[in-house]
Amino acid sequence: MTAQPALAAPEEPAVSDPSIKPSAPTLPVITDGTTLFEQFGGRDGLTKIMDDVMPRWLQNSRTRPFFANSDQERIKLQLVEQFCVIMNGPCEYSGRTMAEAHRGMNVDEAAFYALVEELQRSLNAMKVPFAAQNRLIAALAPMHRDIIDK
Numbered sequence: 001m002t003a004q005p006a007l008a009a010p011e012e013p014a015v016s017d018p019s020i021k022p023s024a025p026t027l028p029v030i031t032d033g034t035t036l037f038e039q040f041g042g043r044d045g046l047t048k049i050m051d052d053v054m055p056r057w058l059q060n061s062r063t064r065p066f067f068a069n070s071d072q073e074r075i076k077l078q079l080v081e082q083f084c085v086i087m088n089g090p091c092e093y094s095g096r097t098m099a100e101a102h103r104g105m106n107v108d109e110a111a112f113y114a115l116v117e118e119l120q121r122s123l124n125a126m127k128v129p130f131a132a133q134n135r136l137i138a139a140l141a142p143m144h145r146d147i148i149d150k
């Protein structure tokens with residue numbers, strides 16, 4: 001009999017274009033420790049964070065061009081789902097892979113870091129504990145390979 005893993009990894013969303021090969025998981029689930037999702041205030045807390053951070057991304061000159069003409073409400077919902085899954089919360093991610101969602105957008109390093117910096121401002125404003133913030137950022141960092149266009 002084969003041992004089953006305690007926590008099955010969620011299915012990555014299907015990639016509709018097989019030429020797009022992800023190099024980092026879209027859903028790098030943090031399975032150690034159970035309180036991260038709670039430390040972010042659960043799904044309601046994540047929603048508040050997205051409501052706070054989207055205006056910051058629209059204000060920041062490095063991120064604004066990408067979000068100005070996008071469906072901001074939909075992105076916020078996808079981010080709530082994605083972060084919830086990453087934190088091993090009780091959600092499902094219904095969006096695209098990071099490779100697919102950001103393809104051809106020409107996101108550069110400066111825009112990536114500006115986005116993360118504004119997110120950290122929101123997390124501070126929402127009083128998310130610093131150690132919890134770091135765990136999320138560490139999970140997001142490897143995604144840059146699929147998001148930044150070289």
Ligand code: HEM
Binds near residue numbers: 071078082107143147
């Ligand atoms: C770790 C960093 C990032 C994460 C976790 C992330 C996550 C996501 C997610 C979950 C979506 C929704 C996918 C879907 O619609 O199916 C999305 C879409 C989007 N992201 Fe990101 N993203 C990141 C970095 C960036 C950066 C740096 C930019 C630009 C500055 C950016 C701009 C956008 C835009 C404009 C969309 C909407 C695309 C569309 O509607 O076609 N993202 N992102």
